[in-house]
Amino acid sequence: MVNAAQIRNYLEEVSDPEIPVLTIIDLGVVQEIYLADHIWIIELTPTYSGCPAMQQIEVDLLAKLQEKGIANAQVKHVLSPAWTTDWISEEGRQKLRMYGIAPPVNESDKSTLFAEPPRVACPKCNSMETRMVSLFGSTACKAQYQCKQCLEPFDYFKCLK
Amino acid sequence: MQDQALFEYVLRLADDSLILGQRLGEWCGHGPILEEDIALTNISLDLIGQAISLYDLASELEGAGKNHDQLAYLRFENEYKNVLLVEQPNGDFAMTILRQFFFDAFRLPLYEALMQSPVAQLAAIAAKSVKETRYHLKHTSEWVIRMGDGTDESHERAQAAIDHLWRYTSELFFEDNIDEQLQERQLVPSLKGIQANWMETVKAVLSEATLTIPTNNWKFEGGRQGRHSEHMGYILADLQYMQRAYPNMEW
Numbered sequence: 048m049v050n051a052a053q054i055r056n057y058l059e060e061v062s063d064p065e066i067p068v069l070t071i072i073d074l075g076v077v078q079e080i081y082l083a084d085h086i087w088i089i090e091l092t093p094t095y096s097g098c099p100a101m102q103q104i105e106v107d108l109l110a111k112l113q114e115k116g117i118a119n120a121q122v123k124h125v126l127s128p129a130w131t132t133d134w135i136s137e138e139g140r141q142k143l144r145m146y147g148i149a150p151p152v153n154e155s156d157k158s159t160l161f162a163e164p165p166r167v168a169c170p171k172c173n174s175m176e177t178r179m180v181s182l183f184g185s186t187a188c189k190a191q192y193q194c195k196q197c198l199e200p201f202d203y204f205k206c207l208k
Numbered sequence: 209m210q211d212q213a214l215f216e217y218v219l220r221l222a223d224d225s226l227i228l229g230q231r232l233g234e235w236c237g238h239g240p241i242l243e244e245d246i247a248l249t250n251i252s253l254d255l256i257g258q259a260i261s262l263y264d265l266a267s268e269l270e271g272a273g274k275n276h277d278q279l280a281y282l283r284f285e286n287e288y289k290n291v292l293l294v295e296q297p298n299g300d301f302a303m304t305i306l307r308q309f310f311f312d313a314f315r316l317p318l319y320e321a322l323m324q325s326p327v328a329q330l331a332a333i334a335a336k337s338v339k340e341t342r343y344h345l346k347h348t349s350e351w352v353i354r355m356g357d358g359t360d361e362s363h364e365r366a367q368a369a370i371d372h373l374w375r376y377t378s379e380l381f382f383e384d385n386i387d388e389q390l391q392e393r394q395l396v397p398s399l400k401g402i403q404a405n406w407m408e409t410v411k412a413v414l415s416e417a418t419l420t421i422p423t424n425n426w427k428f429e430g431g432r433q434g435r436h437s438e439h440m441g442y443i444l445a446d447l448q449y450m451q452r453a454y455p456n457m458e459w
């Protein structure tokens with residue numbers, strides 16, 4: 048009989064379709080895993096409300112469990128507590144950097160309207176001399192930056208709290 | 209129907225998000241610059257995502273066994289309860305940004321207040337959406353300032369957008385017996401407080417942008433009762449085409 052910890056291990060093999068270098072465990076979207084009425088319930092929390100990757104993640108996740116011989120699984124979407132970039136694992140942050148995406152930095156109070164964009168290190172050359180090109184990027188979770196030192200344009204995984 | 213008033217309330221929120229999301233989606237491939245094309249469609253996606261969560265809650269409250277797609281795609285015009293502001297045409301970039309700015313400045317304090325609602329699912333949707341809305345408001349505020357305090361032409365266009373859209377802003381704070389009933393049950397906040405907060409944001413940003421608030425108080429209302437402007441039918445024709453032509457289609 049499989050247990051929740053094993054299922055969590057299996058889910059380490061499911062990657063985020065938009066940022067394939069991250070597993071869904073690294074991303075922090077898997078919440079509770081439990082057995083209810085002989086069915087394994089996997090709780091998933093969306094990163095952004097309209098993130099199209101969530102549907103693909105559900106399909107990939109169920110296919111992975113199927114492959115491991117677990118057919119009695121179901122995904123339950125939970126909104127609360129709301130996902131935050133704080134849930135991305137340390138390992139996930141390392142992987143993002145290696146992949147060329149700057150991981151989220153701790154941003155000060157975002158409620159201030161006219162706050163400066165966060166200072167983000169270039170994932171290529173580590174320079175702090177970077178500038179924000181746009182608050183919105185290739186996916187809901189990213190902003191566009193450019194390094195002034197090496198000129199590399201890069202994605203910044205923006206802080207969500 | 210288990211809770212008619214709460215159903216109506218959630219439907220209003222959902223319709224605002226859906227119709228504005230649909231409007232912003234029209235910019236896809238037409239943005240003035242690539243970054244802005246991406247930004248507007250990202251905001252659209254957030255709004256449609258929020259609409260899905262809200263329709264899910266609404267359908268639960270309605271208890272008629274409809275799913276979110278049926279609520280989004282298969283109602284008649286007078287059954288949509290969004291404010292007139294969100295259905296107004298995109299116009300030029302200034303018009304789109306000002307429409308979005310007025311809406312974001314309303315939605316942010318509303319979501320902040322709804323996070324305290326004893327309706328757990330509504331509070332959860334608000335807590336999720338508030339984070340996204342902060343980014344939207346930050347983005348639109350910055351554009352309002354850049355345009356207002358920019359060139360003569362950008363200033364003129366931004367002011368023209370404000371002058372045109374102002375008449376639709378009071379409806380954001382429209383309250384009827386649905387709101388009163390829910391406020392009495394302490395499920396939702398009063399929109400009076402939200403309006404004060406909205407006005408503070410609008411004044412701060414417009415003054416920074418050297419733009420002025422119109423003095424006329426002409427009001428256009430009716431959306432909350434399903435009485436829409438002439439633009440709504442065209443939006444629904446676009447939005448509902450596939451479901452009407454191929455009922456129950458999925459992909």
Ligand SMILES: [Zn+2]
Nearest residue numbers: 169172194197
């Ligand atoms: Zn660099």
